Amino acid sequence: MHCYFKPDPNPSVSRRRVEDSNPECKLKKTKMGSVTFASILASGCRSFGVPVALVRTLAITHEAVNRHCKKRVAACCCRSSYSSALNCESSNTEVTHTTSISPVSGYPDYQRLLPCPPQNLPPRVEHLVVSEGGPVLEYICKALDLPPLFVTDLVHFGAVYYALVCPQPPPTATPEQMMIFKEVTEPSVLWRRTSIKGKTTREAQKTFRITSVDQFVEVGTYLRVHVHPKRFHRCYEIDWKSRIISVAESYVVLDKPAGTSVGGTTDNIEESCATFSTRALGLTTPLRTTHQIDNCTEGCVVFARTKEYCSVFHGKIREKKVNKLYLSLSTAPVPIGVLTHYMRPINMAPRLISEEFIKGWHMCQLEVIECRKVPWPNAVVQKKYCIEDCGWFMEDYAYECKINLLTGKTHQIRAQLAACKAPLVGDSMYMPAAIAEIDSPGVNPFGNYKKDYTSEDEKEKAVMNWISRHGKEPSVAIGLQARQISWDDGEQIYEAGSPWWRCKEV
Structure with a gap:
């Protein structure tokens, strides 16, 4: 399998990978080399409960994952402990969370992303180059030894990205990493890939979010997986209806709580003001962000209810008509x-x-x-x-x-x-x-x-x-x-x- 990094010490999963720090972490790490993790545990204020609506949102995909597991269980390369715990034949959709650490890998015993932990886990971002085409869920499970439901949650949170062609490694890349990059980006290799015909290398290296666990990824595709997305436990403590200032035909004005993200982060678009406000108002169309304020800032934020008004409001900002x-x-x-x-x-x-x-x-x-x-x-x-x-x-x-x-x-x-x-x-x-x-x-x-x-x-x-x-x-x-x-x-x-x-x- 083509990936950036030395071979994994766990012989049951043959891969090379890079572990990179969270982009929002203050301590920046080398992107394509060996790194040590920086602890960025964010302290929480108090305990909270998980809304039934959000549990149901993530549970909706359970049946699809079960079907996927039944059809391709032989190809799924997850650890046996995950296989027995998840039991693809079971209809149990209970969401659990654990912070126990695996003595083998040193990582948490992954199960689901909900309930939201009161603390952020140390950053873990994995960079992969696909060596065997197939559904993205199956490939990530096999490459990173993660359970299907956890990977499904990551996709739902917007924490998985792809690019048709692997981006250029940084100057700090090792000779081995450069060799892998050159191997998968050789003109003779790229020429055979019909998916990138008509595109420049720069266009083919642009990253996009994976939006479906069934999305097919071909050989040579670059994947970036934010295994530990930044979490916002404050979202579950807020009475969101009480924070709505106004609901108009084209927009919604929210009194944003501190400690929340307006429209989400690079690795988490689920735990955001836009998502929770949409749900609180019972809207069928997701609210769109028109501007940003810092996560730690509270106060007035305008969301557009339509794509057209989003463009209109952006125009008002450009023309300095918004005070x-x-x-x-x-x-x-x-x-x-x-x-x-x-x-x-x-x-x-x-x-x-x-x-x-x-x-x-x-x-x-x-x-x-x-x-x-x-x-x-x-x-x-x-x-x-x-x-x-x-x-x-x-x-x-x-x-x-x-x-x-x-x-x-x-x-x-x-x-x-x-x-x-x-x-x-x-x-x-x-x-x-x-x-x-x-x-x-x-x-x-x-x-x-x-x-x-x-x-x-x-x-x-x-x-x-x-x-x-x-x-x-x-x-x-x-x-x-x-x-x-x-x-x-x-x-x-x-x-x-x-x-x-x-x-x-x-």
């Missing part, structure tokens, strides 16, 4: 007026900010309309929303600011206020860096006290050191709310409820 007001809870006072910074044009967190103009960097502007002193959130509220202790030296008072967002860049408010030494309460990514700059003013290579570097290499080291001073992404909430959204000159205007930090008790 957004935010409430922030910062650790220090913020000056009233327009704040201008420049953001490094690299699509990777943390976002680096400079007060001085740098060619090629994106201008970020926001207007602070008002800033008032408020009590720091009490311990009970902090615990409920998993507000992380980031080591800020004063926690008697915080500062609530009303902000008019003039440009909409990822992490803009968080990064700009941190650059003003007023990071948001609970922002475990940007607050550590702000504290480091206060303690050592020259540590920020883009700050007011930046040093003069004698070479580009020295500056690059300073940039990497600055990035390392940042922390991880918050697990649930930070002091930020998308307070109000309006468009068409205020003809449509919607406002979120009271922000979490105004809560007096649980």
